[in-house]
Amino acid sequence: MTPLGVTVEGLATDVLLPDGAGPFPAVLIRTPYDRRRHGAELRGWARRGFAALAQDVRGRYSSTGTWRPYTGEAADGAMSARWLRRQPWSDGRLVAAGASYAAHCALVLALEAPPEARPDAVIAAVPAPGAAGTAREHSGVERLAARAGWWAAHGDRRDSDARALDKALAADPGLLTHLPVTGLPDRLGRNLPSWPGLWRHREQDLVARAKDAPVPVLLVGGRHDHFAEETLALWHRWGGPSARLLMGPWGHGLTAEPGPDARPPHRVALGDLYARWARRALAGRLGSGHGGAVALGGSPLWVSAGTEGEPHRAELTPLHGASFTADPERPVSSADLAVPTGGVPDRCLLVTAPLPRPLDALGPAEVRLRASAGTPSADWFVRLTALTARGTAQRLALGVVRRAHVPGRPQEFSVPLGGLGRRLPAGTRLRLEIAGHHFPAHARNPHSGADPVTATRLLASRRRIEEGHVALWLSVLRSPPHPIDPVQEILR
Template sequence: MRRTGAAVGRLATDVVLPAGDGPFPAVLIRTPYDRTRHLPEARGWARHGFAAVVQDVRGRFGSAGSAGSARPAGSAGEWRPYAHELTDGTRTSRWIRRQPWSDGRIVAAGASYAAHCALVLALDAPRDARPDAVLVAVPALGAAETAREPSGVERLSARAGWWAAHGDRPDSDGTALAAALAADPGLLTHLPLVTLPERLGRELPSWPALWRERDRGRPVTRAAGATTPLLAVGGLHDHFADDTAALWHAWGGPSARLLTGPWGHGLTAEPGPGAGPAHRVNLGELYVRWARRALAGDLAPGRRGALALGGADRWLPATTEGAPYTPELILLRGSAFTADPGHPVRSDDLAVPREGPVDRCLFATRPLPSTLDVVGPARVRLRGTADTPSADWAARLVALLPDGNAERLAVGIVRRDQPPGVETGFAVELGRLARRLPAGTRLRLEIAGHHFPAHARNPHTGEDPVTAVRLTGSRREIVPAGVRLDLCVLPSPPAPVDPAMEVLR
């Protein structure tokens, strides 16, 4: 195994080659998170016969002009998230194919932002630069997808954390937001949100530009024209879970595989509620086996994959979906409530206040008489009014388990702009569930006007929440009989599958 430093243009690049003379297929990982952190992964690929090429994206780490970098002196350009990945990835792909150790075949791979780098290369590069297969984990499809929900509501805390850690700087500080919050617990409450960089104490010119990105859905639309095999890996507890599944559904290449486990953004390193021993998949080994079959053309055509059933320690085919199920909801309180941005419903707290002003509408089911396997999309349908011209409606579904624990199952949020006081009916999509709920579980449904700090507070005035400097309360009324929770439940215990077999066949 041999490691060499290289410069592709002005981009710092490490190449780890297998033992032997080659030539070899290559795996390309372009990352903003420091290429040296990927060396164990690169060595793993090399041990299995792949040339691993790991590169710092423009303006980051060794590609930022710092002393001692493995490239010619001089700036490689400023770090502008999502701006240069197609251009730089194209140049790198062509460079790989000219190397004597390359057999011309490339797998573009990556997780989170690095998955975005792989995707734009697969979808938008000229044909001579496109990879032969693409492997994406928890993919950040694009700026608009990461910044907003499909309904347009702003994802605040996740984006603030990422930009504080990585935005407009040549290196990273993963503790930046936590340190700032420790110094000022109300950091995310200060207005306007667009001036957050001032409170962080450094320049972040790309922060306001992020919120001007509204063209959501383009990567998924372009996926229909894909020409390469895809392996998409996601976590049911990851904020990009729905985007990962949508990419798989839309993929037009010769084969598409999906692996979705009970994990967070860190996948198997971040197991979530319901994760069991069967869900501890060796992803590195699976990636290698899939890449070999993808490059050899040995994958069956079409969409396949595996979906973990949380709480049951088993896997199901990725296409599994239950029959419609609508549990009876009992109104506990709050058919009329006030969404007060000064005291918003917190996204990081499942407790429901027993005293004080009513800040949400609260429903619950009776205890489940038997175990339910809830698999498929979930949504809330409701009828309600707001006395403000703009209103967010957040729906949170919580499982109150027989052991006394509360587990968040799903959250959805939509923005409604309409004349004050006009009653309308609409749906709040909660995403896809895959969870075994034991007998005795009660479901709690909360409907509120905020889900903060995960999402920015709607000022209720019709102004942009990112630039608004004034917030006002919003009085809400919900028609209890018009509230319905739609779930999908498997009619009988499912037959398990082997996730590796589903991904590799």
Template sequence: MTVLRPTVEGLATDVCLPGGAGPFPAVLIRTPYDRARHLAEARGWARRGFAAVVQDVRGRFASPGKWCPYQNEAADGAAAARWIRRQPWSDGRYVAVGASYAAYCALSLALEAHGEDRPSAVIAAVPALGATETAREPSGTEKLLARAGWWAAHGDRRDSDERALERALAADPGLLHHLPLTGLPERLGRNLPSWAGLWRRDDRGRLTSRAAHAGIPLLAVGGHHDHFTEDTVALWRAWAGPSARLLLGPWGHGLVTAPGPDAGPAHRVSLGELYARWVLRALGGDLTPGHHGAVALGGGDLWLPAGTEGAPAAQRLRLLHGSVFTADPDRPVRSDDLTVPEGDPPDRCVLVTRPLPRPLDAVGPVRVRLRATADTPSADWAARLVALAPEGTAEPLAVGILRREERAAGSGEFTIGLGRLARRLTAGTRLRLEIAGHHFPAHARNPHTGGDPMTADRLLASRRAVDPPSVSLSLHVLPSPPSSVDPTKEILR
């Protein structure tokens, strides 16, 4: 194995070459998180016969220039692709690979580069599809905690400080309560000129729309407990290349290194080995056309074919308290606390099902339909579904948040989407549904004034009224216990 350190179009790059004369197919990984952290991965690709090219993106670590997230990746990636194809060790084929922001680099190259600059195939793991997708929910609600953590760690700097926000919150637990939120850089003691501009971006769906014109194979990998699960599935569904594969396990953003509480022994997958085998089949044109893959059933220790979905089934709910409640942004319902206070006035509406009489396999979208009103110009409606186990433990299952401009919303009846579940719920489990006005600090507080939550410096309490009989919780339920499939076979078919 040979390691080279060329400068490619001015950007710092490492190349790991397999033993032998070549030429070889290549794997290109472009990252803002320090190419040195990918050395073991690059060596793994080289052991399997690939030339692994790992590059620091512009303005990060050893690469010069200005770091502008989500702006230069297609052009810089295309330059790296042209360089690869000129090398004597290259056989002309390369695969763009990445996770999180690096997946964005791979996808922007696959979907926005031209002609021969495009890769032969792409692997996108837990893909961050763009600035708007990572910063806002589809209804516009701001994903505050995740973006504050990322910008504190990586924004407007050459290196990274992974624990920057953690330390800042330890020193000032009320850090994210300070207004306006655009002033966060000053409270962090950091120069972050790109922070305010992030919230003005409006390019949602750009890559997903281009996926409809993709002409190469895709392997999309995600986790049920990842921030970008919905984006991963949407990308796979939209992909119009010769084949698209989806692997979705009971994992967090770190995939197999971050198993969720519902992960079992069957959900341990060697991703490196699977990636290499999939690339060989993709480059050889040996994949069955169409959309296939495997989705883990959390709590069930098995895998289902991708696309499996149960039938809609309404779950009967009874009101515990809070049909009328106050959403007070000075005392918001917290995203990191499952405790429901018993004080008065209530801060949320709480409903619960009876204990499940038998195990239930919930596979598919979760939706809450309700009729409710707010007395302020703007209101966020956050719905959180929690599993209450017979032994007394509580576990969050799904969350959805919808922003409504009340004066223009018309009817007080609306639906909140809570994403998708692929989860076996044991007999005796009760489902608790909370309807609140905030989900903080995961999401910014709606100030209820009709103003921008990021620039607001004034907050209003919002009186909410929910019609309990109108609240309908819909899960998609499999009619009978499913059989398991082999995820490797589904990905490589």
């Protein structure tokens, strides 16, 4: 292998060429997380016959310029693609690849670059959908802790400090409770000029643009990743000639971060799969349309992507909290699955009877309810938890909607919980919590109608759930699922 270190219009780029005579197809990874961390990945691609490139995005690590997250990546990627295709070792074919922010770079290159600069295929793992999609849920509710952690670690700086927020919280445990949210940089003691601007982004248009995609894509996600729903939405909307999905019981780190429902068959050799898929994509040997594989967590099975169960209403028994107070000064914790048994109720709590037999939940879930709020604005968080027969609690799903209310007037609405992919053993009970906050994962709604990121005054919100008007709907497989080989499905 032949290593090269080059600068492309100020962008530091590591190039690793395979042994043998070229020219070669190329793989481009554009990252804000230090190109030097991708050495093993580049060697893996080069061993498989690809010219492999890792590049620091503008303003990060060894690249010149100013770091502006989610800005200018399509233009810089297009410039790099043009440069790459002019090199004597390039055969002109290009795969844009990456995970998280690097996946965002790959996707916008495919969706926004002019035809001569766009890649021939895209591999996007746990893709960050863009400024608006990372900052907010589809309902508009603000993702606070994850964005605060990312901006503290990476925002408006040349390098990274992965523990920046942890260190700040150790010095001030109430750091994220201080208002306004836009004042976080002052409390961190850091200059973060892009932080207030992050919250002005509301249009989540990356998924919308996917319908115009001109190239094949391989999307890889984890059910426990905070971008799982965006990954699924990109796959559904992708308009290119071929779209493949691999969705496993993983977190943001994929196979290196298995969830509690992961099993040994869910260990997939991603590097080898990526290379084999890329070869077929560049050769035009992928089947058309949408396909792939999703894992059924809690079992050893993979099933075809797009497999969904039939609607099933789970019977719920109310425990307490049909009337409760959503108090932003004492919000329901996003970090703790324990439920308080005394004091003023801060949530509505319902459970199912123990499952008489195993249940395969595969597909979208939602809660339908009739409820009222005593304030003009209210967030409604619904958390679904599996209570095992051994007494442990496992997260299954979370959904949230933000609604305007005429105080005290009941209204009917639904809270989508996203897609489930889990085998629930016999004896499992499902616990449903309906609350007004989920902090610090999400910013607190001040309930006054003011913007949660600029508000400085918080109001308590009295809530009432009308008994007999809460329904949990799951997608349930009525017969045993047909098992598949995930690699074969991706390579079809």
